[in-house]
Structures are given as structure tokens and as C-alpha cells.
Amino acid sequence: MCGIVGYVGPRDTVPILINGLKRLEYRGYDSAGIAVLNSEISIVRRLGKLKELENALVENAPSGFVGIGHTRWATHGKPSEENAHPHSDCSREIAVVHNGIIENYMLLKEELQLRGHVFTSQTDTEIIAHLIEEKYDGDLLAAVKSAVKELRGSFALAVISKHEPGRLIAARKDSPLICGIGKGENFIASDIPAILGCTRSVLLLEDNELAEVTCDGVKIHSLDDLHVEREILTIHWDAEAAEKCGYEDFMLKEIHEQPLAVRETIRGRFLDGRVTLDEASNLTDDMVKKVSKIFVVACGTSYHAGLVGKNAIEKWTRVPVEVDIASEFRYRDPIIDSNTLVVAISQSGETADTIASLREAKKKGAKVIAISNVVGSTITREADGTIYTHAGPEIGVAATKTLVSQMAAIYTLALYLAQVRGTLSQAEISKTIHELNEIPDKIATLLQDISPIKKCASEFSNCKSFLFLGRGIGVPVALEGALKLKEISYIHAEGYAAGEMKHGPIALLEKDVPVVVVATKGHTYEKVISNIQEVRARGSFVIAVATEGDSEIKQHAEHVFYVPETSELLSAIPAVIPLQLLAYYIAKIRGCDVDQPRNLAKSVTVE
Ligand code: AGP
Numbered sequence: 324m325c326g327i328v329g330y331v332g333p334r335d336t337v338p339i340l341i342n343g344l345k346r347l348e349y350r351g352y353d354s355a356g357i358a359v360l361n362s363e364i365s366i367v368r369r370l371g372k373l374k375e376l377e378n379a380l381v382e383n384a385p386s387g388f389v390g391i392g393h394t395r396w397a398t399h400g401k402p403s404e405e406n407a408h409p410h411s412d413c414s415r416e417i418a419v420v421h422n423g424i425i426e427n428y429m430l431l432k433e434e435l436q437l438r439g440h441v442f443t444s445q446t447d448t449e450i451i452a453h454l455i456e457e458k459y460d461g462d463l464l465a466a467v468k469s470a471v472k473e474l475r476g477s478f479a480l481a482v483i484s485k486h487e488p489g490r491l492i493a494a495r496k497d498s499p500l501i502c503g504i505g506k507g508e509n510f511i512a513s514d515i516p517a518i519l520g521c522t523r524s525v526l527l528l529e530d531n532e533l534a535e536v537t538c539d540g541v542k543i544h545s546l547d548d549l550h551v552e553r554e555i556l557t558i559h560w561d562a563e564a565a566e567k568c569g570y571e572d573f574m575l576k577e578i579h580e581q582p583l584a585v586r587e588t589i590r591g592r593f594l595d596g597r598v599t600l601d602e603a604s605n606l607t608d609d610m611v612k613k614v615s616k617i618f619v620v621a622c623g624t625s626y627h628a629g630l631v632g633k634n635a636i637e638k639w640t641r642v643p644v645e646v647d648i649a650s651e652f653r654y655r656d657p658i659i660d661s662n663t664l665v666v667a668i669s670q671s672g673e674t675a676d677t678i679a680s681l682r683e684a685k686k687k688g689a690k691v692i693a694i695s696n697v698v699g700s701t702i703t704r705e706a707d708g709t710i711y712t713h714a715g716p717e718i719g720v721a722a723t724k725t726l727v728s729q730m731a732a733i734y735t736l737a738l739y740l741a742q743v744r745g746t747l748s749q750a751e752i753s754k755t756i757h758e759l760n761e762i763p764d765k766i767a768t769l770l771q772d773i774s775p776i777k778k779c780a781s782e783f784s785n786c787k788s789f790l791f792l793g794r795g796i797g798v799p800v801a802l803e804g805a806l807k808l809k810e811i812s813y814i815h816a817e818g819y820a821a822g823e824m825k826h827g828p829i830a831l832l833e834k835d836v837p838v839v840v841v842a843t844k845g846h847t848y849e850k851v852i853s854n855i856q857e858v859r860a861r862g863s864f865v866i867a868v869a870t871e872g873d874s875e876i877k878q879h880a881e882h883v884f885y886v887p888e889t890s891e892l893l894s895a896i897p898a899v900i901p902l903q904l905l906a907y908y909i910a911k912i913r914g915c916d917v918d919q920p921r922n923l924a925k926s927v928t929v930e
Contacts, residue, residue: 324715325408325422326350326394327500328517329481329491331536332508336390337380343510343517344373344394349566349573350422350513351396351716353699354407358418359387360483366418368407389491391481393420397698398713399428400445410449412456413441416485419455421448422513423477423498424713426591431473447476455482464535467492468546471533476591481511491536494546495528497586502526502534502541504555509536515558516565523558574719574811574917578903579770582763584724585896587713588731589759596753598739603692603708606664610690611743614664618657618689619646620680621668622927624722624806625729628694629668630799631895632733638892639741639755649676650930652683659687666736667693670717670725671926672700679930681705694732696725710736719918720925721811723903726803727766727896734759734893758889762896765887769897773904779866779882780908783837789814790828790838790863791902792821794851796895797841800868804839804902811917812910821854832861839905840880843898844870845891855879866905868898 326347330336340357355376356368365385369375373394393408400406409418425431428447431454436442440453454470455463463484471478477497484490493500493511503510503518503525510518511534515525528534531546543551560569570576592599617636619629626648633644647657649667653676659665665684669677672695681691681702693706696714703709712728738755741747747755783789789808793801802818809816819828821840832838838858842851855865856879867880870888877883884901886894910917 324350325396326513326517327391327420327422327479327481327511329391329493329511329536330508331389331489331491332505332538333388334508336387337384339521340390340392341373341377341380342520343512344392346516346519346562346566347394347513348373349716349718351394353395353397353402354404355392355394356407356409357390357392358409358411358483359385359390360485360488361385361387364411364415364418364483364485366409366411368404368409370402370404370407389483389488391418391420391483391491396716398424398711399447401699406444406446408448410444410446410452412452414456417452417455417459417482419448419452419480419482421451421478421480423479424587424590425450425474425478426476427474451480459484459486463487463490463492464533464544467494468533468544471496472546477587479513489537493528493534493536495532496530500528502528502536504541507538509538509541511536514565514568515560516562519558519560519562519565525556525558526553527556572719572917574721574723574907577717577719577724578900578907580715581724581727581900582767582770584712584714584728585731585766586763588728589735590713592735593756593760596749596756598735598742598752598756600710600736600739602710603736603739605707606690606692608743611740613662614642614740615662617642617644617664617666618652618659618684619644619666619668620649620652620677620684622649622674622676624726624803625668625670627799627803627806628726628729628733629666630802631730631796632666632737634796635734635737635892636740639737640744640746642740647680649674649680653679657683657687659684659689661688663689665689665691666733667691667702667706668729668733669693669702670696670712670722670729672697672702673926673928675928675930678702678705692736694729694736696728720920720923721807721917726899730896731759731762758893762889762893765889765897766900769886769900775882776884776901776904777908780905780912784909784912786814786835786837788831788836789816790824790831790836791816791818792824792838792854793841794821794847795845796892797843797845797851797898800841800895800898800902801839803899804906807903807906808909810923811906811920812913812915813921814909821851824854825857829857829861832858832863834862834864837864837866839866839902840868841898842867842869842876843886843894844873844888845894852879868901870894
């Protein structure tokens with residue numbers, strides 16, 4: 324998730340671009356750059372946070388009245404000055420900034436190179452500049468329109484051209500883009516905070532639309548040549564609220580970003596009913612077929628994603644999987660050989676215990692695949708391959724969107740392994756791919772009505788302890804629900820396998836100890852109902868997560884959070900979301916700082 328800004332007007336554009344980018348740094352900050360149009364296009368880019376770019380501009384900021392800027396969250400190509408945006412065509416007559424993922428960029432890049440185009444970066448974005456260069460025939464809008472029609476994937480982009488100094492063209496598909504309407508000046512940006520310092524009048528661009536921006540105004544065009552009318556909105560938020568898109572906290576915003584996070588994570592990985600994992604290309608088919616044991620190592624919430632992965636990998640590949648907390652794995656002299664695959668899951672890519680585990684595994688001869696959200700992080704640099712979760716920066720310390728993205732990523736890895744080993748039929752793989760593609764919309768549906776969860780939170784926010792129970796794929800969901808509640812509301816909570824409750828935790832049960840049970844449809848559903856009856860016989864209230872349409876559960880639980888139906892293995896993603904929200908609303912009632920809980924850090928880079 325990157326941040327883009329653009330300006331056309333009578334004022335010097337550099338300060339406007341920099342101030343806009345400052346308001347978008349929460350969207351990504353491994354490098355930044357601007358392009359300013361005067362008689363020529365001047366491009367200044369720097370690796371690192373926006374401050375690096377600002378310092379570079381103190382002495383020799385280019386002057387001009389049309390410009391574009393970008394703060395990067397790398398997806399393709401490591402963080403570097405060469406990979407920073409803006410990118411230009413062969414003759415530096417066109418400059419482009421982009422947020423999104425171009426799925427077919429490799430094919431387009433090869434074709435452009437065959438036609439003589441010279442590339443200077445590893446990014447997917449650069450191909451856009453060269454495509455426009457080829458298509459430019461005196462009308463920048465027409466050239467951009469023709470170029471984006473060849474793109475597959477997601478994009479929010481802004482383009483300026485030396486040939487058309489008073490004009491900026493923007494386009495969007497599956498990535499946010501807005502237009503700011505000023506007096507004799509106009510703007511584009513990824514998000515409202517970037518332009519609030521200049522105007523509160525906003526035009527929202529929809530998918531498959533382009534904006535033609537000049538000093539005199541903004542004209543919206545449809546990629547399909549449909550007529551477009553769009554109302555100008557007036558934004559009343561302050562800038563900080565706008566960074567949270569109007570949500571009270573980053574955590575709540577990120578919970579609601581989960582449909583997009585999952586969609587962007589699986590984007591481009593399922594083509595024609597098959598799984599493609601270019602990032603795992605170091606893992607040859609021959610190696611995959613020889614794998615006899617898999618370890619998954621991680622910490623905290625990422626460990627829970629690993630437990631979900633164990634269920635899927637073992638079910639689909641029949642390869643035994645051991646999931647280890649990284650701080651244990653690194654010291655227990657694990658039994659590893661050259662046919663061992665280790666999956667290291669870390670959203671930050673900088674967790675000390677997980678890095679140490681990766682090094683221990685490699686020292687013993689294992690192949691290591693990382694699942695991470697941060698391009699160029701330590702774990703991604705040292706692994707043999709990385710599957711990136713394109714969730715965008717997660718500002719809230721408590722992991723939410725990165726968790727569901729990790730689940731989507733490890734489901735994808737499990738399917739890929741099964742595909743190579745031939746342990747799932749093509750029909751089974753296609754069916755599961757279809758199901759995974761439906762998950763983002765199911766999450767979005769779920770998030771439309773969260774009132775039962777808020778009501779439940781108000782009833783139990785003063786409890787001293789909670790028990791979370793589940794069976795099978797419901798166990799990691801229960802563990803994650805307990806962790807979320809603990810880490811942001813500071814209420815004690817335990818996650819447990821429901822079948823294990825009678826071996827000890829049942830002693831905890833009493834009226835003021837609510838029990839949250841993951842009771843989604845599955846082959847152990849009846850067993851879970853029995854466990855619920857054992858709980859209620861001890862006087863505890865039951866809060867159940869259940870599958871839509873399950874009316875039986877109502878007689879067994881005081882509160883039921885319904886989630887959309889999926890196959891049993893994939894139910895972990897929808898099932899965890901009500902528990903994230905329950906923890907969030909309880910913590911809010913208790914006045915806790917949900918974005919920065921006490922004692923916690925977003926990345927634990929020490930032992
Ligand atoms: C998640 O809510 C926690 N803040 C924490 O457990 C986290 O998952 C853990 O520290 C691992 O972080 P990583 O994914 O960056 O390695």
C-alpha cells in the first residue's frame with residue numbers, strides 16, 4: 324500500500340507534494356520521490372523515510388507548477404532509490420507514480436524490452452511509463468487510457484508529461500484515489516489526509532475511471548466511455564482522523580481493511596485454476612516432491628496463522644507439519660535434513676526469535692520459505708523465497724489484517740504444495756481457489772453488521788477472565804481470540820482445545836467467566852456442542868461464533884456471532900473477525916489504548 328499525490332496549479336508544487344506525502348506516510352515509508360514539470364521533468368527520489376527526500380530537496384528543490392509524489396511500501400523490487408517512484412519512460416518525457424500490483428507486468432516488460440525499451444528498476448510500475456510512451460500520440464489522456472487497458476491487477480496512478488505541462492492524468496482500479504478541488508488549483512491523492520491542508524472539497528474516483536486534472540478543474544472519464552457524473556463532497560474530518568479514514572483507531576480501520584488485504588494477498592496467484600508462486604521459485608518441483616517434513620515457526624499471532632497452515636498443509640499434502648513457537652524451536656536442536664521445509668511467518672520480518680529459527684533451520688540444511696508483510700525485511704532477505712502478504716503497513720500493534728493475510732498466504736502455499744505433489748485433483752484445487760476468491764466479499768459482508776458484537780462487549784467488559792475454546796481449525800482461532808483480548812484490554816484470557824477443557828480449565832468456570840466458543844460447522848460440531856453444555860452446566864455464559872443459518876446454536880449460547888459459511892478449513896478467516904472486534908470493543912469500553920497497548924511493541928526485535 325503506497326501513497327501518491329499530484330498537483331496542478333499556480334503555486335510551487337514541491338511543498339504541496341511533500342506535505343501531502345507526510346500525511347500518507349502511514350501507507351508506507353521505505354522510500355519516496357517526486358517529479359516536477361517545468362520545461363523538463365525533474366525527478367528526485369530517496370531510500371528511507373520521507374525525511375530523506377525532504378533533506379535532499381532543501382538545497383535544490385526543482386520548481387514547477389505540476390508535480391506528482393510517492394511514498395513507497397515495496398511489493399515488487401526491494402526498497403532502493405532505483406525502485407522508488409516516480410518512474411519514467413526512456414526519454415524522461417513521462418513520469419508515473421503508482422499504488423497497486425500489476426499482475427501481468429513481467430509479460431508486458433518482456434514485450435517492451437523486445438521493442439527496445441530500457442528499464443532501470445525491478446518494479447512493476449515502470450512498465451506503465453513505457454507503455455504510455457509507446458501509446459502517446461499527442462493526447463496524454465488517450466495514451467493513459469489505452470495503456471491501463473493492457474494492465475491486469477490493481478492500480479491508482481498519476482501521470483505527467485513534458486508534452487502537456489498543464490495537465491495531469493490519474494486512473495484507478497482496485498486501489499483508492501481521490502481528487503481535491505481547489506480554487507484555480509487541483510489535486511489527486513491516495514487518500515483524503517494528503518489534500519486536507521489545501522481543500523476540503525473532494526471528488527471520489529471509482530474503479531475503471533480516469534481523472535483529467537488541470538488548473539481549471541477535474542474531469543472524470545470512464546474507461547468504458549460511459550458518462551460520469553460525480554458529486555463534490557465536503558470533508559469535515561481533521562487530518563489525523565482522516566489518516567484513520569474516519570475510524571477512531573488504526574486497529575478498527577485495519578479490521579475493516581481485511582477484505583482488501585486478503586484480496587491483494589491472493590491477487591495474481593491463481594491463474595486458470597492453478598496456483599502460481601513465483602516468489603517460491605527457488606523451491607523447485609523436485610524439492611517440493613521430496614519434502615518429507617515441514618516445520619512452521621513464528622511468534623504470537625503469526626504462530627496462530629501457522630497452526631491454521633498446519634491443518635491445511637496436512638489435509639491437502641499429507642506431509643507431517645510441526646508448528647513451533649520460534650523461541651522454543653531455536654534452542655531445541657530440531658531434527659532437520661535436506662528434505663525438510665521450514666515456513667517462517669513474520670509480518671514485520673524482524674522478530675528476533677523467528678530470524679534465529681530461520682538461521683538454525685538453514686544451518687541444518689532445510690529450505691526456508693518466509694511469509695511476511697515487509698519487502699526487504701531481514702527474514703525475507705535470508706529466506707530461500709518469500710510469499711508476501713500485501714496487507715499494507717499495519718499501524719495498530721495488535722495484528723489483524725496481517726493475520727488474515729497470513730492465513731490466505733499459507734492456504735495458497737498449501738494448495739501450491741498439493742498441486743506440485745499431485746495430492747489434490749485439479750478439480751479440488753480449482754474449487755478451493757474459487758472459495759478463497761470469495762473470502763474477501765464474505766469478510767466484507769460480515770463487517771456490515773457488528774452490532775451484536777458491540778452489545779456483547781458492553782455486557783462482559785468488566786469480567787476478570789475469559790476462556791476461549793475451539794476444535795480442529797477452531798483451536799488457532801480460539802487462541803488468537805484470547806491473545807487479542809489479553810493484549811489490548813488487559814483482561815486475562817485463555818485459549819484452549821475444547822476437548823481438553825475437562826482436563827483442568829473447567830475448574831475456572833463460574834458465572835463471571837464467560838466462555839467464547841468457536842462453533843462453526845465442521846466434523847466435530849456435535850462435540851463442540853457437548854463441550855458448550857458442559858460449560859453451561861457450570862454456570863458460565865457462552866458466546867458462540869457460528870455459521871450463518873445454524874439455528875440450533877441459539878439454544879446453547881447467550882450470544883451468537885454468525886459468520887458466512889465456508890468449507891471447514893477456510894472457516895478460520897471469517898471466524899476470527901468477530902473475536903478481533905469483541906476484543907476491540909471491550910478494550911474501548913475499558914479506556915485502553917488499542918493502537919499502542921502497554922508493554923507491547925509492533926516488532927519484537929530482541930530476545
Ligand atoms: C500480534 O497481535 C502481537 N502484537 C504479536 O504477538 C506479534 O504477532 C508477534 O510479535 C509476531 O510478530 P511478527 O509477525 O512481526 O513476527
